[in-house]
Amino acid sequence: MYLPEVLRRAGVDMPVPAGAGDLAITGITADSRAVRPGMIFAALHGTHMDGRAYIPQAMTNGAVAVLVDAVPACDLSPGIMPIRVSDARHALAVIARVLTPHVPGFIAAVTGTNGKTSTVEFLRQIWTLMGLPAGTIGTLGAVAPCPLPDCGPVLTTPDSVGLMRMLGAMAENGVGHVAIEASSHGLEQRRLDGLAPYAAGFSNLTRDHLDYHGTTEHYRAAKLRLFDTVLPEGGIAAINADMDAATCAAIADIARRRNLVLRSTGEQGTTLRLLDVRPTPTGQVLRILTPAMVHDVTVPLAGRFQVDNMLLAAAMADRDAAGPDRAVPLLAHLHGVRGRMERVAVLPGGAAAYVDYAHTPDALERLLHSLRPHTAGRLVVVMGAGGDRDRGKRPVMGATATRLADRVIVTDDNPRTEQPDTIRAAIMAAAPGAVEIGDRRRAIAAGLDMLGTGDVLVVAGKGHEQGQVVGHDVLPFDDATVIRGLTGNE
Ligand SMILES: CC(=O)N[C@H]1[C@@H](OP(=O)(O)OP(=O)(O)OC[C@H]2O[C@@H](n3ccc(=O)[nH]c3=O)[C@H](O)[C@@H]2O)O[C@H](CO)[C@@H](O)[C@@H]1O[C@H](C)C(=O)N[C@@H](C)C(=O)N[C@H](CCC(=O)O)C(=O)O
Ligand SMILES: Nc1ncnc2c1ncn2[C@@H]1O[C@H](COP(=O)(O)OP(=O)(O)OP(=O)(O)O)[C@@H](O)[C@H]1O
Ligand SMILES: N[C@H](CCC[C@H](N)C(=O)O)C(=O)O
Numbered sequence: 001m002y003l004p005e006v007l008r009r010a011g012v013d014m015p016v017p018a019g020a021g022d023l024a025i026t027g028i029t030a031d032s033r034a035v036r037p038g039m040i041f042a043a044l045h046g047t048h049m050d051g052r053a054y055i056p057q058a059m060t061n062g063a064v065a066v067l068v069d070a071v072p073a074c075d076l077s078p079g080i081m082p083i084r085v086s087d088a089r090h091a092l093a094v095i096a097r098v099l100t101p102h103v104p105g106f107i108a109a110v111t112g113t114n115g116k117t118s119t120v121e122f123l124r125q126i127w128t129l130m131g132l133p134a135g136t137i138g139t140l141g142a143v144a145p146c147p148l149p150d151c152g153p154v155l156t157t158p159d160s161v162g163l164m165r166m167l168g169a170m171a172e173n174g175v176g177h178v179a180i181e182a183s184s185h186g187l188e189q190r191r192l193d194g195l196a197p198y199a200a201g202f203s204n205l206t207r208d209h210l211d212y213h214g215t216t217e218h219y220r221a222a223k224l225r226l227f228d229t230v231l232p233e234g235g236i237a238a239i240n241a242d243m244d245a246a247t248c249a250a251i252a253d254i255a256r257r258r259n260l261v262l263r264s265t266g267e268q269g270t271t272l273r274l275l276d277v278r279p280t281p282t283g284q285v286l287r288i289l290t291p292a293m294v295h296d297v298t299v300p301l302a303g304r305f306q307v308d309n310m311l312l313a314a315a316m317a318d319r320d321a322a323g324p325d326r327a328v329p330l331l332a333h334l335h336g337v338r339g340r341m342e343r344v345a346v347l348p349g350g351a352a353a354y355v356d357y358a359h360t361p362d363a364l365e366r367l368l369h370s371l372r373p374h375t376a377g378r379l380v381v382v383m384g385a386g387g388d389r390d391r392g393k394r395p396v397m398g399a400t401a402t403r404l405a406d407r408v409i410v411t412d413d414n415p416r417t418e419q420p421d422t423i424r425a426a427i428m429a430a431a432p433g434a435v436e437i438g439d440r441r442r443a444i445a446a447g448l449d450m451l452g453t454g455d456v457l458v459v460a461g462k463g464h465e466q467g468q469v470v471g472h473d474v475l476p477f478d479d480a481t482v483i484r485g486l487t488g489n490e
């Protein structure tokens with residue numbers, strides 16, 4: 001496709017200079033190292049570096065044009081074809097879409113502090129149960145019933161170019177339904193701006209990532225971009241009506257302005273209203289009211305928060321208004337998500353050990369509440385907090401663990417470039433009576449040693465993760481494997 005056509009389709013409004021008409025565009029990238037002849041290089045201002053410094057390398061590698069923000073102005077040497085726009089990250093995403101011939105016809109995107117991975121995974125399972133080839137893109141990587149390209153290190157929301165490559169591969173292989181996790185970083189950095197999802201979901205908004213967004217308002221605004229910018233007018237806005245009132249009100253307001261179809265779930269929901277939840281030894285019995293009927297469904301998963309995620313997934317499963325009623329009975333067949341309240345071992349005395357990905361104060365609170373009905377004896381938690389991430393959540397998590405568990409062991413969880421004992425100290429300061437054991441394997445062993453009949457251990461924070469990030473190294477580590485090894489449940 002020639003440059004003028006690319007710009008026209010992407011809605012980039014700029015006069016095309018003489019000579020640009022015969023530039024055939026082969027692709028676009030924001031990484032100078034990935035430039036190949038005929039590509040556009042997007043020179044982005046990042047958190048650590050300024051992409052403009054890499055323009056010479058991009059040109060050497062064969063870039064034919066450079067996409068930059070018009071402000072602040074920068075001089076580009078003559079001979080470089082400039083594409084100056086008001087928002088280069090947005091333009092990158094839209095151009096990446098223009099250069100991708102096919103993407104799946106039914107894309108749903110889910111945002112929220114907690115529950116994104118679980119919700120997109122439940123959506124994929126619901127679609128699959130409906131007989132539709134379906135995939136997901138998110139924290140667990142990309143999952144689909146077809147071969148997929150390697151798009152480098154996994155982010156919750158891939159960069160816009162990687163995202164389009166993945167969607168293109170899914171579409172080429174007949175996968176028509178895809179559920180994508182929309183992280184606040186991804187939304188803020190416009191990684192999803194090339195998508196036209198038919199539905200967007202919001203699970204909840206609680207504390208996280210204040211290191212990056214600064215304030216809760218900025219954090220909320222980043223997430224709301226999914227509804228006020230990414231979701232096309234007339235699309236489905238599905239929300240958990242039990243989340244904070246300010247976010248619900250903001251979405252209702254956007255829905256009115258943009259003619260979105262609002263669907264709400266939960267105890268205060270109107271599309272799927274949760275009338276009753278009863279925990280059983282193996283799952284939960286739900287009573288759900290819809291505008292059409294009452295459903296009684298037994299789901300095979302424990303954990304109250306999992307019900308919120310299932311209902312949100314069911315509300316998004318179909319464009320058609322009758323879709324949620326078709327999806328609810330399928331909840332009876334869902335499988336649990338790797339590392340989300342996953343029971344990995346049962347000890348001879350009947351005690352159980354779980355692995356979960358709770359890494360925010362609210363997630364930890366809900367996790368411990370969810371486990372209490374399954375705990376005849378004492379509830380023991382092994383927990384930590386990530387380095388180079390929101391420092392303010394550390395004491396809150398320590399206090400939450402102390403309030404809701406009977407025994408707390410504070411350990412390391414991806415210290416990254418921080419001093420691990422400083423992170424632990426911040427948690428310990430709000431966790432009187434907690435035991436501090438930096439080495440995660442020893443901490444898990446100590447937790448298992450504490451268990452008697454009817455007790456429950458939960459190892460929180462790393463879920464499916466396969467490594468402990470120390471400095472810039474990733475040391476192999478899997479909570480579930482460690483528990484199985486220590487208990488002989490291999
Ligand atoms: C803070 C953040 O989100 N950073 C992401 C961002 O990097 P950046 O734009 O700040 O990049 P930078 O390193 O400053 O470089 C600036 C520009 O120079 C370019 N460059 C750089 C070097 C070079 O040789 N040539 C070159 O062209 C880079 O490609 C980039 O375009 O864009 C990069 C490409 O997409 C991401 O890899 C990178 O993710 C980093 C590794 C990261 O850790 N991100 C985390 C915080 C993140 O995104 N997490 C979210 C949320 C998780 C959640 O809520 O659960 C996620 O979606 O995963
Ligand atoms: N609806 C929910 N409300 C509160 N906590 C939840 C909810 N769903 C899951 N959690 C908790 O959050 C943890 C992470 O869940 P999940 O991986 O689905 O969230 P996520 O939003 O994808 O997280 P991330 O931001 O890391 O991608 C779970 O292990 C559980 O402890
Ligand atoms: N074990 C984790 C969870 C990280 C979740 C991730 N989505 C993020 O905040 O980057 C950590 O804090 O390192």
Ligand SMILES: [Mg+2]
Nearest residue numbers: 116117139156
């Ligand atoms: Mg996730």
